[in-house]
Amino acid sequence: MKSPLISLLLAGSLVAPVWADRASTEPIQPIEPHEVTEPEKVELGKKLFFEPRLSASGFISCNSCHNLSRGGSDNLPTSIGHNWQEGPINSPTVLNSSMSVAQFWDGRAADLREQAGGPIANPMEMAFSHLLTIDVLQSIPEYRQMFADIYGTEKIDIDQVTDAIAAFEETLVTPNSRFDQWLKGDDDALTANELAGYETFKSIGCTACHNGPAAGGTSFQRMGVVEPYVTDNPAEGRVAITGEDADRFNFKVPTLRNVELTYPYFHDGAYWELEKVVDVMARLQLGRKLSDEDINNMTAFLKTLTGDQPDFILPNLPPSTNDTPRPRPFD
Amino acid sequence: MKSPLISLLLAGSLVAPVWADRASTEPIQPIEPHEVTEPEKVELGKKLFFEPRLSASGFISCNSCHNLSRGGSDNLPTSIGHNWQEGPINSPTVLNSSMSVAQFWDGRAADLREQAGGPIANPMEMAFSHLLTIDVLQSIPEYRQMFADIYGTEKIDIDQVTDAIAAFEETLVTPNSRFDQWLKGDDDALTANELAGYETFKSIGCTACHNGPAAGGTSFQRMGVVEPYVTDNPAEGRVAITGEDADRFNFKVPTLRNVELTYPYFHDGAYWELEKVVDVMARLQLGRKLSDEDINNMTAFLKTLTGDQPDFILPNLPPSTNDTPRPRPFD
Numbered sequence: 001m002k003s004p005l006i007s008l009l010l011a012g013s014l015v016a017p018v019w020a021d022r023a024s025t026e027p028i029q030p031i032e033p034h035e036v037t038e039p040e041k042v043e044l045g046k047k048l049f050f051e052p053r054l055s056a057s058g059f060i061s062c063n064s065c066h067n068l069s070r071g072g073s074d075n076l077p078t079s080i081g082h083n084w085q086e087g088p089i090n091s092p093t094v095l096n097s098s099m100s101v102a103q104f105w106d107g108r109a110a111d112l113r114e115q116a117g118g119p120i121a122n123p124m125e126m127a128f129s130h131l132l133t134i135d136v137l138q139s140i141p142e143y144r145q146m147f148a149d150i151y152g153t154e155k156i157d158i159d160q161v162t163d164a165i166a167a168f169e170e171t172l173v174t175p176n177s178r179f180d181q182w183l184k185g186d187d188d189a190l191t192a193n194e195l196a197g198y199e200t201f202k203s204i205g206c207t208a209c210h211n212g213p214a215a216g217g218t219s220f221q222r223m224g225v226v227e228p229y230v231t232d233n234p235a236e237g238r239v240a241i242t243g244e245d246a247d248r249f250n251f252k253v254p255t256l257r258n259v260e261l262t263y264p265y266f267h268d269g270a271y272w273e274l275e276k277v278v279d280v281m282a283r284l285q286l287g288r289k290l291s292d293e294d295i296n297n298m299t300a301f302l303k304t305l306t307g308d309q310p311d312f313i314l315p316n317l318p319p320s321t322n323d324t325p326r327p328r329p330f331d
Numbered sequence: 332m333k334s335p336l337i338s339l340l341l342a343g344s345l346v347a348p349v350w351a352d353r354a355s356t357e358p359i360q361p362i363e364p365h366e367v368t369e370p371e372k373v374e375l376g377k378k379l380f381f382e383p384r385l386s387a388s389g390f391i392s393c394n395s396c397h398n399l400s401r402g403g404s405d406n407l408p409t410s411i412g413h414n415w416q417e418g419p420i421n422s423p424t425v426l427n428s429s430m431s432v433a434q435f436w437d438g439r440a441a442d443l444r445e446q447a448g449g450p451i452a453n454p455m456e457m458a459f460s461h462l463l464t465i466d467v468l469q470s471i472p473e474y475r476q477m478f479a480d481i482y483g484t485e486k487i488d489i490d491q492v493t494d495a496i497a498a499f500e501e502t503l504v505t506p507n508s509r510f511d512q513w514l515k516g517d518d519d520a521l522t523a524n525e526l527a528g529y530e531t532f533k534s535i536g537c538t539a540c541h542n543g544p545a546a547g548g549t550s551f552q553r554m555g556v557v558e559p560y561v562t563d564n565p566a567e568g569r570v571a572i573t574g575e576d577a578d579r580f581n582f583k584v585p586t587l588r589n590v591e592l593t594y595p596y597f598h599d600g601a602y603w604e605l606e607k608v609v610d611v612m613a614r615l616q617l618g619r620k621l622s623d624e625d626i627n628n629m630t631a632f633l634k635t636l637t638g639d640q641p642d643f644i645l646p647n648l649p650p651s652t653n654d655t656p657r658p659r660p661f662d
């Protein structure tokens with residue numbers, strides 16, 4: 001018979017397995033739940049994220065293109081903006097975006113705060129202005145009160161707006177995927193095929209770029225290393241920001257977290273099927289022609305990266321007042 | 332000293348006041364919470380209500396124009412439809428819509444089930460087809476499973492889709508407004524001004540049309556009884572359905588529940604301020620020119636009709652598969 005101490009240790013190992021080892025040796029780390037330190041700010045940011053009055057039309061909110069019911073994306077090749085304008089590039093998911101080295105495909109915003117102001121004033125997207133945004137919010141007593149409670153002043157400014165939106169976005173992490181359960185030591189969390197797919201994913205070199213907790217977002221890389229990527233999308237990537245010719249067609253490596261939910265793929269949204277994406281990336285980036293079995297296994301692995309999705313009460317937005325600037329959807 | 336029995340009766344009357352009297356004698360009755368009898372169907376309907384894949388673009392859902400963060404409306408004069416088309420009429424709130432005698436301003440749908448199929452296939456709204464809707468849903472295993480669990484068949488049809496959406500919409504009642512608290516006997520729930528506004532509301536005859544639990548929705552009435560309503564909106568109301576000349580400019584009386592949230596007002600969405608709406612309605616429908624005091628009191632009363640807003644977790648939508656028909660936002 002085992003001693004009680006050994007039984008206890010064995011039982012303990014079942015509930016708290018040796019996860020530290022895998023997490024420290026694998027190129028992808030588990031996503032940890034976000035700890036909210038400023039709940040009021042997060043609540044305000046959530047309202048603002050769903051707030052169509054941050055757009056000229058009164059119709060488009062952050063959630064229109066980063067739909068939290070749909071993996072934080074709009075599942076369109078490129079987005080629909082003000083007046084149904086066709087956006088220039090695929091909307092990246094907002095989920096786990098706080099882990100990115102920078103924001104936008106070309107990294108033109110340093111962080112979520114800087115990013116959040118962009119679409120509001122972009123004439124192709126929400127087509128509003130920061131000034132009008134403030135006029136709208138300042139005209140609504142419930143918003144005035146929330147901003148005053150958080151920022152200690154009755155005078156709302158755009159930095160507070162983007163700060164609150166970013167605070168909410170920072171909560172949008174997706175822990176507890178099956179892959180993370182495996183990383184934390186649950187050997188049964190992945191099937192043999194999924195594990196084989198992950199082994200291929202590592203062995204052919206995908207993790208050179210898709211690494212870190214978000215399995216991406218840590219660097220800018222050239223799209224089309226071995227073979228060029230053929231697209232009619234005119235985006236040139238990071239060169240637009242740095243002016244460096246070496247940055248042409250360099251894009252931020254997208255996160256693979258929740259990739260099952262964030263179709264279509266690539267900066268032009270040209271590919272809808274994960275199997276094809278795996279094939280294209282292996283060929284263009286790594287010069288590898290994968291077998292169907294490898295492709296299927298890697299696709300199966302990628303689908304284990306779907307984590308806990310946002311889980312919150314749909315926010316209620318306070319009504320406009322007679323002083324609130326009115327939306328102009330058809331001007 | 333009072334006898335223990337009298338003390339008990341007096342105490343009892345404080346917790347359970349004589350609400351039955353007011354509710355039975357007043358022209359507006361309290362809204363009762365909805366009792367969910369089929370929670371799985373309601374959950375499915377909620378997903379479908381937020382489902383942009385019921386539109387040709389993959390961008391517009393029921394919630395786009397009946398935004399549950401905004402009193403079940405889009406707060407636009409008329410709605411933005413597929414390809415940014417300008418809708419012909421103001422989107423009515425979906426809140427408490429189950430209490431209406433019929434659906435749409437002209438009552439062309441008998442009930443919520445019949446209504447729900449309309450916007451999906453309307454080329455001005457979601458611009459999809461019922462056939463494609465079924466193709467989309469049938470291609471997604473999670474939807475197939477939900478429909479099978481509820482309707483007992485693997486074969487999804489449009490009647491199931493609208494049935495589930497309607498089941499969710501039936502939950503969207505807004506009990507517990509301050510006015511309802513007053514109706515149920517809480518004398519302190521309304522201020523003196525609000526109560527004076529309600530008295531005027533009744534005495535000048537508004538309750539002839541705005542009655543029942545929803546304070547409207549019980550009948551079709553002419554817009555412009557005493558004076559004509561001037562608008563450039565071409566809608567002619569119920570005559571379009573009945574062909575009866577007597578029904579020209581007859582519209583379904585809108586609910587006044589949550590009217591504070593459902594601006595702008597009237598079938599053309601031409602008025603944004605409740606004070607002006609009160610003035611116009613009194614003049615055109617009742618031949619009364621109200622004092623500013625009356626207008627302000629009635630506006631204050633109307634704002635007491637804001638009840639508990641929808642309170643649920645934002646739904647997660649299951650991902651498309653390789654077989655799912657793709658959205659065509661720019662075709």
